[in-house]
Amino acid sequence: MKPPALIPLDDAQARHAAESIGRLRRALQGVLFGQNDLIDLVIVGVLARGHVLLEGLPGLGKTELVKGLARALDLKHKRVQFTPDLLPGDITGNPVLEEVDGRRAFTFQPGPVFANILLADEINRASPKTQSALLEAMQERCVTVMGQTHALPNPFLVLATQNPIELEGTYPLPEAQLDRFLFKVDVPAASIETLERIVLEREIGVPPEVPCVIDAHALTALQDAVRRVYMPPPVANFIARLVAATAPTNPLAAGVRYGASPRAALALSAAARARGLCQGRINASYEDVRDVALPVLRHRLVLDYGARLEGLTPDGIVARLLDAVPAHDKPLPTSLKAAKV
């Protein structure tokens, strides 16, 4: 049965949604100084119902960002520090033998995954078994323990972090599991101005004050509004050509061993819609796709050994693809020249 068509947003609805998102953005900017792009991507990830993998050095404010986000959204959040001895049950929850009404029975004790926002700190330090348990929960948004399925709360967002240094004793996430993250965001180091502001306005051990700007119900409405953002066929075509261009057979993707999957196209679409809504628009655009292409695609491209030896990075390849793949897919005759506007 064909699903009913969604009513697209009108401009007023889009503006209203953008105002709410703007409040959230400003609240988070009071938590994390000088990381506006990171904040925007996290908000886009939240609105697109995606999970975000943050990669950066310790102490850059990743945990504070998650805490601030939870408080601004008035959502329940948990933090799990991943270690090699962490078991899947430590994430999903364990059955506990309890005596109820004179009878002993196993009751399910929910794990930290049963939160609206889960911060999985240094996810690459856990064993693959534990990683896969979390990633399954991320994908299915439910947990099955002893044959019993437990739905995760809605909204459910995982922000995982991994450290690019101290790689000894770590278990890098396989490509298939990386694919489940909507974004992989590099957390840049703070600038001098940002550091100065931190020194002036923060104090160790004292968490920042974060007002609640959006409740869970409003967040769900925003996530539904994202679905109603119109995806014009030319923009969808642009996404398709961009994802197809990552195939190793494409000359533009020289050095890529495995390209992006259709899930990447869906992630691009969702992220572009969410970004469009953040801008107060009723439709996604080529600019939205270009803005989210890097965090969406960078962890989905697997480079071959030669490319890595040559110093090629997924970021460089995505940048090259964005330059080479135009929104307008037809070439122009030699008697005409595309004007740079």
Add this chain to the structure above:
Amino acid sequence: MPIDTNLARDPAGAAHWERRARLLAAEINAGWWLSSWLPTALVIGIAGTFALLWARWQAMELVPFAWGAIGVALVLAGVAAWFQSRPRFESVASARVLLEERLGLHARLSSAAAGVGDWPGRRIDLDGRWPVRVRATRPVMLLALVGAMLAAAMAIPVADAGAFRRRSIEAPADAEIVSKWIDELRREEAIDERSAGEVNERIEEILERPRDAWYEHATLEAAGTLREQTAAELATLARNLAAAEQAAASLAESPASSERQRDSQALATAARQLALGGMRPAGDAGEKLGKEAAEAIADLSPEQLRELAAALRANRSKLKAALAKAANFDLEALGPESDCEGCKPCGTCKECREGKPCKKGACAACSRAGRGGINRGPGEAPMKAGAEEDLGATRRELVTAPTDIERSAAGELLDVVDAEHAVDESAYTGAQAGGTIAPTADGGGPSRVDNLLPREQDAVRRFFK
């Protein structure tokens, strides 16, 4: 999940932006058409340049047709280019994408076209923000090149093809002249087919040489020689016919045995020379002379001789008539006119009743004394040095008939010359006293017999003229 797009929005804005998109698509499509048409136009321009040059070379009347053909070719190429470039044509939707991306409209045009959202405001400044810019250098240069080539084809001086044709190689004139002679002679049946065929074979031998060699000295010399020899043979034929006719007529009218013997001998000689000559008569004369052996001519009756004379006269008339039609032949070489209407027997006078030559109907030329030969003819022609047989020398000279040595059999009698030694008694014989050297070259008559060729005879005649 699909989004419902059945929402009507701002028709005025739609018309504005759709018009822009159509304009952009038309501009891009014109560029594709131009890029497909220009190479063909260049080829047509090159071909048209040569066509114009060819038309001007052939005839100026063809130039408008050449221009028309060029125009038609350009139009057809345009139609073909349209079909060829059609798959690459830009649709309005695609042009809309280009427009909204260049103007930074965030896919708003595509959304509005799909019925989602309003069209952007119509006051967006498009000056300097049009998505494409025309690069006119290459098309303009190509079109200018084509125009320059066509203009040059009209401006470059071109020679007239007619002049070229006039400069084309033609057969040697003498061979052409001889061919015309033979054609006329055949048409008049003045010579027999074998003689005409032999001359034609010689013409063909000359023309078989390469055309580039037709103007070489050897070819021209051969053609000239052929013409001279043919003219000489025709003149000889005419003279022999005249001599035979005269001899036959005289034989028919001469009762005396001495004259009869002389005329008989003259007729036999003439008949033999006719048979051996390069040109032989056709028709009755040839048949009659061919039938009668030289020895039997004397036994012919007067009527037969008259018929023979009439046949010979008719053949000579045909000969002269044919050569009169053919240009470039000196009719004087054929001898004096003898077949005029006035010389025909009247049939009423006494001479006619007695079977003698008619004096009543004879023309002035025929009435003069000496008509009929070197002994009885009217004498020397005006402004002539004299008869070729008598060149004014102190000794009697005879001209031998031109003979074809190649046709002679070994031991064959070619000619009989009636001559005698005429020793010049008054000639200086050197000093008679002793001790002097005896004179040389003190010879007799036979050594003086002249064997002048016709060409040499002409030279001598011109000398005395």
